[in-house]
Amino acid sequence: MNLNGNITTGIGTAKMWVSKIEKIFYEKTGIKVFHGTLNVKLENDYVINPDWIIKPEEYGGTQNVLVKKCKIKDNIAYIVRAEKNQIGQGDHNIKIIEIVSNINFREKYNLKDGEDVTIQI
Numbered sequence: 001m002n003l004n005g006n007i008t009t010g011i012g013t014a015k016m017w018v019s020k021i022e023k024i025f026y027e028k029t030g031i032k033v034f035h036g037t038l039n040v041k042l043e044n045d046y047v048i049n050p051d052w053i054i055k056p057e058e059y060g061g062t063q064n065v066l067v068k069k070c071k072i073k074d075n076i077a078y079i080v081r082a083e084k085n086q087i088g089q090g091d092h093n094i095k096i097i098e099i100v101s102n103i104n105f106r107e108k109y110n111l112k113d114g115e116d117v118t119i120q121i
Contacts, residue, residue: 001121003070003097005042007111010098018100020059025078025100028052037080037098038072038105040117045094048081070099071120073109077101079119 018035025033050066059065064083071077077099084090092098099119105111 003040003042003046003119003121005040005095005097005117005119007106007113007115007117008039008041008096009113010037010039017061020061021054021065021080024054024058029078031076031102033100033102034104036104037100038077038111039092040097040099040119042095042097046097047094048079048086048097068121072099072101072105072117075101075103075105077105077119 018033018037022033025031048066048068051069052067054065054067056062056064066081066083066086068079069076070079078101079097080100081097082090085092086094088094097119099105111117
């Protein structure tokens, strides 16, 4: 399954939240995640069917974080979504996805806001 969308700027809090879940990601996946997310505004709503869930007590948060493995430009990555965003009560609607990986996609591929991107599920 492919998800199509455009690169977009987030709200600026990802660095803090990724630092809270980085140990969990390393334990589950073996990757050291970059402290930030790649935000993509999809053409259509996307409800995540998570591969795994990070519980609030695991990272000191207040809600579950849903995680789905994906690929972007042949790089393994993970869609992460706060549970409130999944039900339309968070900072993002369900057309926005946040992606973590061990690389900074914007730097590696010189990605700019508005550029098209395809995410493989």
